[in-house]
Amino acid sequence: MKKANKEHEIDLRSWLFKFRSRWYLFAGFTLLALAVAYVYVKSSERIYAFHSTLLLGDQQTGSKKAQELLELLHVQDKGIKVEDEIGLLKSADMIKSALQRLDFSTSYYKVPDHWLNSGFDLIKQEQFETTPYIVELDTSGIQLVDVPFEVKVLNDKEYELTVEGENVPRYNFNRHEVLGYVPYISFTKVLKFGEPYTDENISFTLRRNKKGAGEPPAKKHYFVLNSLESQVGQRLATLNIDPIERDSRVLELSTKGTIPDKEMLFLNTLMDVYVARDLEEKNTNGRKTLEFIDSQIATLTDSLKQSKQALSSFRSANRISNIDAQANSTYERLSQLEIDKAKLSTDRQYYAAILEEIENNQGFTEAVSPAVAGVQNPILANLFLELSDLNKQKAGYKTSATQINPMLKEVDGKIASIRSAIIANLKNLISSADIAIRETEKRITTLETTLAKQPEHERRLADLKGQADFIDKKYEFLQEKRAEAAISLATNTTDKKIVDRASFWGNGPVNVKPNMIYLLALLLGLAIPAGLIVLIDNVDNTIQGKNDISSITNIPFLGVIAHGSKSDKLAVKTNPKSAIAESFRSIRINLQYLLSSTNFKVVGITSSISGEGKTFCSVNLSHEFALSGKRTILIESDMRKPTFGKYFNVSSEVGLSTYLNQDMIADEVIQKTDIENLDIIPCGPIPENAIHLLELPRMNKLIEELRGKYDFIVIDTPPIGYVSEFFVLMKHMDTNIYVVKHKYTNKELLNQVNELYAAKKIKNIHIIINDLNFDKTYEYGYKRKASYYYV
Template sequence: MNSQPSRNEASLQDDELFDIKKYLFLMLSNWYWFALSIFTGLFIGYLVNRYSVNVYNIQSSLIIRDDESPNSFTGAENLIQGLKLVRNTKSVQNEIGILKSYSLALKSVSELDEFGITYIGVGRRGVVKNELYKRSPFKVFLDSSKSNLTDFPVNITILSNEKYLLEINNKYNIKKELKWGEPFRSDFFNFTLKIRSRELFSNYEMGSKFYFVLNSLNSLANAYKGKISIDLNDKKGSILVLTTSGFVPEKEADYLNNLMQTYIQKGLDEKNRIAENTIRFIDSQLTDMTDSLNGAEKRLQNFRSSNKVINIDKEGVVIYESIQKLQDDKGKIDLKSRYYSYLKKYLENKQELKDIVAPSAMGVEDAQLADILEDLNKAYIEQETLKLSVNPQTPGLIAYTFRLETLKKTLGEKIKSLIDVNEVALGEINRRMDDMEKEMSRIPYNERLLIGFEREFNMINKMYTYLNEKRAEAAIAKASNIADNKILDYALPQNATIIKPNRRMIYINGFFVGAIIPLLIIFGLNFLNTKVTDLKEIHRLTSTVVLGTIGHNKYDKDLPLVSNLRSTLAESFRGLRTNLKYILREPDKKVITITSTISGEGKTFIAANLALIIALTGKKVLLVGLDLRKPKLNSIFGISQQNGMSTYLIGKDEFNSIVFQTKFDNLFISPSGPIPPNPAELIGISRMDDYINEAKKRFDYIVIDTPPLAVVTDTLVISRFTDALLLIIRFNYSDKEVLNLVENLKTSEATKNIALVINDVIAKKHYGYSYGYGFKYGYQYPYEYSNGYYDSEEAPLTLKKRILNFFK
């Protein structure tokens, strides 16, 4: 058998549902708060846009040659690479690191004269402050021979075409009038202000305020290093897009353009450095050889002149040529020895590896040595690039340092091996030359001397010529060098875009924030509101029947029905009277008990007016005041008698003596009487049952006003003879927890025929009810809903007012 869900379970499920219609009408009925909040948000957005300083974004682009590409060298560059006088070990990622390096940023800002000082123009209200850069009406000339404090504002006010007011506040308290062009001297500032141009100066009124700040180049370089971004235009390409932002597009463009030019020049200088070092090394060798060559040539000429010997015989020529060949080999070995000594000294002095002369420049064709030097150069460049962007203790940088040391050790061992090989080769040549010297002893003495002089001259001459050839090759390499990278697009101020403030987005945010704030307030107040405000809430939280709803009493009377029988309030009591018949169906069901959970919910008001509206139908009604603790019926009906229910229950009075006719037909009342010390005990005695039985015989209906049941137990005591128990719930007053108590009472055997009456419902010409904290909701009828059946309490609305009233 399938079990059906209980009413409470269904109510809990419904309670979890979001009542969209409810909140929609809450928002519509409070439209003016939304309008005010949105207007405020938009106005704040206007102020932000009005007083925010524009931030511009500007771009430029570079083409980087990637040496990892097989087609990176073309034309003349292939020739230079063939000479092996220039090394290229570039990659795009390394070049990005160099462009974002501190050293390059520092060099760039140092070369820009206007970057040393920041000029700021102050608005009339002192709110807006704009950086002027080259548009400032004056220029500051520093006295470099004396100190100037950086990062401290110096205030300037234009007084006239001849004078200005200088102010340095805070601890210095300097205030002085100076002429344009007059030097200012102090312990911390030494400068001269001159008008930049009369055209710019004429754009500013007298009294215009400015201030300037002397920048620290270190801080400036770090700032630009941090804010520049570099991205690859295409992952497969090598075009770099450089982006930066700032308050003055001209300033940012100058920085980007100078950064690119400095970077390109730096790369070209590094390419030329090897060729320059080669030329310098060869020049030092040629200097030593020039004197030796001149001396050898002079000695040869003198010998020929004095001995009249011009040529040697055939045998001497053969010996001479053999010695000459050996002498050439010895010269090459000697040149290699000089180069190996140069490398050894270079390593011992721990100089920068990027300045090493290439081995091919000195005729050294050892492939292993060339590979070691190439690996060493690559590792050194990668280490230097990594130093620009990481901490010295980074594992990657430590690994490169270790690799460099290993390669240096390998190079040192290789140089030692080459020196040893060279010495062996030199010894062999010297031995063969000694053999040739013995052969020369057979030719005439003068011819032997001539061969010696010519041999010396030719050996030095060939070395000199060889070095000149290598010098020419190095000079060609230097002259033919072109930059690896080139500027594709310069940064142009007119191409700058505004990135802040985003005026459109600020207005959109202002609109949405303005709309969200009252929405959050509505949701928050609704969430925090623990009072009963909605019939739907009652249905969700309890299955107890709502017998009727009573409108708000705005007549300032305890019995408003007397003079307002055609009012909506009277009609709500008539509805309650009609609904009672469905509970009191049997003729003997006459006792109606009216209570509430706490004081102030209107139980006595409803008891009195319900009794009156029933009496108006011709039924005899007895209104019983059983709220013996705080009786109010006496004041409502103007009864001054001292006897009542309390005196009857203690046996002092009889039934007839405590029942009084009111001024209304068919309505009688039994007042509470004096307040007893033990109300609950009195109500529980059998005399109370006798009273009810007698009342049933004489009256058609008995309406009992009892104390709040959440405060005292009196109501539960009289439940034994109650036929209908009406529990009063007051809108915007009763707590929602009361409904849990109602649900418990319904399941209790002590109560029967319990029903709810909702009090103080404020009708706003729409279905629905007033909502706490000033927020209202409901479904509005576009017409008067009395339709002539009862008197409307307000004048009929015009169509315009009806439309406007919908949003109230």
């Protein structure tokens, strides 16, 4: 748990050591960054900020009198919206109108005579009024735009004009349109100031400018002709318009550019065009209002005459007098007829209901329906009375006679006859009622027609009088409003107001601030190498020091071997006072101290892969044992890739392979060295089945025999990561040394030995770090100060 927490801790001193050890990276990147910053500061055009303010006025547009008139005429009022006005100010049409007032179609540039411009034109400066020449365009001709025209002043009268470009637009400044493209153009001509030059692609005149007489000489002068569309695009890209506060009608206009006079002139002209256009729109609205009133007055004059003439003609034609008495008499007669019509309609409905009951109700012949109680017709009433008497007779006969009784049949016949008479009588009554109703309706229609004529005359007369009065009042109203609109148009003013004219914004350029740029370059010069070091350190998955060992494995750490020359293979012998010799001396002492309680003799030295220096460690550790007075023998068990020939003058004809493969004794394969107390057994001829030889009982016999003759037996074993010989030899060893190389061994290679150690399949194993450079690791940086102890 403690180890996991340490993985997330940041060792600042360790990182400072890593940064300090690579100081040259910081120095190089810092110098490079400062050099780039210097070039940027010198070559960048200075861009300045400018601003102005504009008041939108009240929420009405146009003449106030016209607005009042439009309100009375129920015309919808449209107030100012700040967003709409901002959109209008930033519209391409508004900017185009402002640019057409200005002479920005030609942009002048110079390339100063500076050492940065010796190879390339890095520093360029735009000029406005201090140019050594002025270009006068012939707008009726064709011009080449968006291509530089280089001008070299030869003397007061002549200049050299050079132009070169591809796909250059041919532009008409009168119509503001591109007429085509020139695929390629290149020429140099000597021309005279003040004389027009015209060809199929260009037409202008260059004149000397007195304002530019005192300008210092430059490496190059050139100008570019700009189409109106490109100028509008440039202005749209730099122009910003915002209210100074939310819901405020004061707008702040800001822009950026390299020429202060040019940018302020543009802002002021844009505001002037906006205000002038607003006044023109108001005047236009006022004139339209006056024209509208005049047209209405002209129409009302004719209408007034016509209405008065119509009123007089109507009175004469209809001889209208007092018609109230006639109207009352006609209303009384009409009311009486409506009552008669209602009575006739009721009687008819009554007769129709009786007829329907008689025709549909079969039992009606046996009993009189209650509906007939109110019958007023005497004939019909008598028939119903007769029918009632016959029904009574029939009821009497039924009590004492059968159905075939002659008297009963006679009564039934009479009942049927009377029933037919009643139906015929009802139909006649209904028909008579229909005739009477139609006649009454005709009389009602006649009276209504007569009555309708009288109020129509009165209504028509009232309409004519009202229309004449309305036209007369409207005519007087419009005459009054016409006078007001004429006064308003004569005194019309704009509601837009320029509050602040264009001025500088800030204390200097907004794009180039040397102190800040140099500070940023310095920070980048330090941050980039620091980031690279951090990145490399995180990407590098090799062993960097003891801390890496302790973080990825629990195997005990024995010590480190100092970094040395590759040619110094027997460092313990050739340079006994070196840091490498001292490292092996320290490992030998640590090993003896840790295993003092055990009677260890056999030391196995291995590693993960080839190249980590296990043979180098085996040879020098054996030499250190021998120098301490211990009889030591070194066995080369790596029979796949023998390397003892690089360290000792040995014979490769006999060795471990011949001992295991043939019937030889140990003394025949043991070879003496020029080092006292140190013998070796090289691998001998390389066998085809190395692992099988190591598994033979003779290997165990050899180790046991050597235990009796030597104090220490050091076995240089094959790497664990490649072959399996180490696991065969492991049973013979009293202790094992696992070699990892500084900044060479990958951390993941320790997974295998970690698993073996965790499963307790390896006993007494220790780790050492080989080839550790004290100057490149913070953990052992203190040993650099002890260099005077070593030779």
